[in-house]
Amino acid sequence: MIPGTNIVLEATDYINTYGTFSNLVKLPMNSNLTMRTRNASTDGTVQTGINLVGSYDYANLEFKTQGTGNITLQTGTGTSPQAANIYAGKLTTGGGQVTVMAPAVFCFSQ
Numbered sequence: 001m002i003p004g005t006n007i008v009l010e011a012t013d014y015i016n017t018y019g020t021f022s023n024l025v026k027l028p029m030n031s032n033l034t035m036r037t038r039n040a041s042t043d044g045t046v047q048t049g050i051n052l053v054g055s056y057d058y059a060n061l062e063f064k065t066q067g068t069g070n071i072t073l074q075t076g077t078g079t080s081p082q083a084a085n086i087y088a089g090k091l092t093t094g095g096g097q098v099t100v101m102a103p104a105v106f107c108f109s110q
Contacts, residue, residue, distance in 0.1 A: 003029040003067075011037045013084075014047040017055040023062060030067040032096070040078025049075045049084035049102065062090035070096040 005028060009015055015035050027033055039048050050073050053059050065071055071091050075084035086102040 004031060006032045006034070008034045009036075013037060013039060013044045015050045015052075016047070017052050017057075017061060020056045021061050023057050023060045024064060025062070026064045027066065027069055030069055031065060032070045032072070033063060033065060034072040034074075036072070036074040036077050037084055038078035039076045039081045039084035041080040041082055043078065043082070045082065048082065050086045050088070052086075052088045054087075057089075059089040062092055063088075064090075064092040064094075065096050066094040068096050069093060070099070072099045073101070074099075075102040 007027065015037060035050055037049060052061060052063065055061050063071060071093060073086050073088060073091075075086055076082070084102060086100055088100065091098045
């Protein structure tokens, strides 16, 4: 990946991690990571929000930016959003910001 790349993952209802990541997802220098779900009142209700502890690495899974890279996790961006939680393990930046916006947030850290 090229330094300065901005990664945006958007979903209607749910973003989930699955499988093995060897505990680390590291972005190139000065790259931003944004994950957001709409969760409008007319969307599904079975699984909602963002779950970054669903992989085999569980809460040990770290999302890491370098330099000025930011991490943003947001749920409920749709019209009349329903409750949609965020479950996150380690969110690390090299100097950028971490922003988490949701009706309820559960962070696991060591």
